[in-house]
Every structure is written in structure tokens, then in C-alpha cells.
Amino acid sequence: MADAVESMIQRYSSAGSSRNGKGVSIMWFRNDLRIVDNEALFKAWASSSSVLPVYCVDPRHFGTTHYFKFPKTGELRAQFLLESLVDLKKNLKKRGLDLVIRSGNPEFILPLLVEAVGAHTIYAQEETCSEELQVEKAVKKSIGTKAKLELVWGTTMYHLNDLPFTTARLPDVYTQFRKAVESSSRVRPCLKLPQTLGPLPDSLGEKVGDLDKVPNLSDLGLRPREQVSLAAMQFTGGETAAIQRLCEYFWTKNCLRNYKETRNGMLGADYSTKFSPWLASGSISPRFIYEEASIKYEKERTANNSTYWVLFELIWRDYFRFLSMKYGNSIFHLEGPRKVRTKSWSQDKTLFEAWRTGTTGYPLIDANMRELYATGFMSNRGRQIVCSFLVRDMGIDWRMGAEWFESCLLDYDPCSNYGNWTYGAGVGNDPREDRYFSIPKQAQTYDPDGSYVSHWIPQLQELPTDARHSPKVGYLKKIVPLRFSNPGRTYKTSANFRK
């Protein structure tokens, strides 16, 4: 596998590009922890004769969530981030660079580094949500006229500049957005970076101090937590593991061929790609996935609904990113982008705690919530079901659920998380999205023999398979009744839903 990964990286590198830049630039890594198809890194390299790569471990990411004060970054995502940094450092070293990791606010650290190495420009990937925008503003202010801050677009599959409309005029219906980009835009090819990116600035150690310092979890005020043995998939942070996963899922196991049929699963490593944690940290680019799926795999293996459907999902990811530009902070507000004021929300602590800890008495909810806490991951199907249960059956303020997800998810991304939650809560930008997921129906369709629930709640294994979703005895009492409980009935709301 290591050879396959290495040869794939080579394929996405160029033998030599011309470099005419002078002086020193700084590459400020943010949610783009990769080398392959990293345009900001390419620009930092091309515009200078030496580059200083930097990552700032911002203490604000390890504070608490906005309203309900959960740890903003849970231990598992923090561990994933640290692994990603170690891997990036290793891969940069292979290309003649290194990664300087410093703990502190970027607006304090970057001006010191600009001064120390005499950098003319800081390159970084452009972000779209308010916390990140504030940091960009603060960095600009703190470096003053000493250096420029150049922000480079790099998070989406379709480039911002290639959209057939401005983000202010983004369609409010996903299908309209998708059809418009599919017919009028094209996905740009991956940017090929040279195999050698060095040198680092002269006498770097003297100028910036210890280069080998990498923080550990306790430096971040967190305690290590083991990924549990029940987890079907061990997520390791970093570009190497991301490409390894793509090689395995597309090429070795050939799972891409059947993705559309398996993608609604909940149990196991291979029902879906599991790319999301690496996409969220930027260890893999969506354009790289596009090229592998839509160009290489379709040419060498097969082109079918499944090879298209991965792109369909990546367009959802793009869509939520662009929506964050259109709607700004309203994606974080209770009334959402559509300013829905008619709903009344509860913040009942007992109900919320039962949901959060997986003790509601509904095995399908409890199994999913236990999986989330234990592994930092939950399937897309599971996320939709637990979201619907929290907001529709319990009537709880959807932001409590969204913030718990923010704390736990390995793949937490503000746009995808809050975008999906606003849709699930019926306050999203698209008025047609109103989703009720009937638990009995979801259980019947997606876990008919109870193997998922009994995996995460082993005591259910003793029950006959048809009793695992509604144990009569020996399990917790149901904490609330369901709003609609006839499993045979198709509810208008969930039937309208795209999946």
C-alpha cells in the first residue's frame, strides 16, 4: 500500500516548474493540511526563493462551543489533527521543507515569523465563516505593511470563480445549483506541485527557534482517548492515510463500483467512502477525488451511477460552503437563514442528556449517539435520523445537537454541519426541506435484522433479530413518545427527502 500511495503522489507532482520568485514567503496552513493540489502552497513556492511552512495551534479552537459550552474540539478530533500535522511535517521534509508548529493565535505568531525571516507574503487558504474571517482580519492588521496576506481559494470541488452566478445569487434549491454548475462549469484539474519545494529560509533554527516541537494532547489541555475496538474503521489523520483510504476504497476493494447501493449503510468500514474527516482537515482535495473517480476510475474500471454519486455528494459539500457565503452567520442562528420564527424550541436538559449519551430508550438513536462519542464518526443516515429525533420528536433547540456534533465529529466542518442541521430543523434556506424520519421505518429499511443496534448495544444481541429495535424488557424506557409511529406509513416529510 505504501508504494501505491507514493506512486499516486508522484502522479500528482510535476517534474519541474519554473520558479521566478524572490525572497521569503510564509505558507500558513489552515484546513488544507496537504501537499497534493494545494494551490496556496504552490503560490508560496512560486513567488519566493524559499518558503517557511507554519501551522498555528489556535487556543480558541480548544475553548468551548458558542452557546452550550461543549469542548469545541473533542479529544478524538484533536488527536486526528495532531496526526495530520506530524504527517504533513514528514511529507514536507521529503520535499525539502519542514513545518514549524507554534501554539498561539495566528495574529500574534505570524508577525513575529514575518519579522524573523523577512517574509514578503503570507499565503493561506481562504475561509468563509465568521470565526475564521475574524482571524484573517486580525492577521492582516497585525502584519500591517510588513507583508501581504494572500488568500487562495481551495476548499471546494468547483472553484468559486467558476460558478455561473455570484454567491449572493446562489440558488436556494440544491438541484438548481447542481444542474447549473454541472452544465456551465468544469472542475479544474489538480494543481501539480514540484517534487522539490525547498529550500527553507537560511539559518531557520536560529531565527525561529525549535523546529521539531510538536504539541501533544496534554499541551492542548486534553487527555488521550482510545478509539474503541467496536469501531469498524480506525481513522488516522494526515494526507498519507487519506490517500491510502482512497487507494483502498476505489482501487484495492473496488467499493466505488457499488457506492450508490451501499451508501445508506450504518455498519462497517466500506458502505461509504469515509473521506469526510480528511476532506474537513484538507488532507485530501475534492478535485483529487474527482480526478480519481471521474477520470481514472471511469476510464480504467467502470462508469456508472455510483461513480457519479460520489461527485453528487461532493457537490452538496460545495453547496453548503457557498451557502455560508450567501447567508453568513444566520446558518448558526436558531431561526436559520430563512428566519423561521414560528417554531418553539425547548432546552430541556434531561431530554438532551438522554439524546447526547445514547440513553433515550430507542436503540437506533442510542446506537448512533454511542458510536459518535466512541469514534467521532456517524453515518449520514444516522446523522439524519438522530437530528430528526432531537428536533422533531423531542422538540429540542437544534443548536444543542449541532454543537454536540461540532464537539465530537472528526469531520466537523462549520458549513456542512450547520448547513445540514438547519435543513434537518426546517430552518434552512430551502423551504421545501422539511424532514421527519420515522424511527420504525428507518429501522425496518436500514437495519432490518438489528445488526447495527446490537453492535453498539451488545445487550440486544440476546434478543431475536426482529425485537432488537423495540425491546419489551431489559432495555431503557422510551424517554418520549414518537410524533408519528406507524412504520408502514410513508410520511410526506421524509418521502420528500432527497435520499
Ligand SMILES: Cc1cc2nc3c(=O)[nH]c(=O)nc-3n(C[C@H](O)[C@H](O)[C@H](O)COP(=O)(O)OP(=O)(O)OC[C@H]3O[C@@H](n4cnc5c(N)ncnc54)[C@H](O)[C@@H]3O)c2cc1C
Ligand atoms: C446533521 C448532519 C450533520 C453533518 N455534519 C457534517 C460535518 O460536520 N462535516 C461533514 O463533512 N459532513 C457532515 N454531514 C454530512 C454527511 O453526513 C457526511 O459528510 C458523511 O456522512 C461523511 O461520510 P462519508 O465521507 O463516508 O460520505 P460519503 O457518502 O462517502 O460522501 C462523500 C463525501 O461527500 C460529502 N457529503 C456527503 N453527504 C453530504 C452532506 N449531506 N452534506 C455535505 N457534504 C456531504 C462529504 O464530504 C463526504 O465525505 C452532516 C450531515 C448531517 C445530516
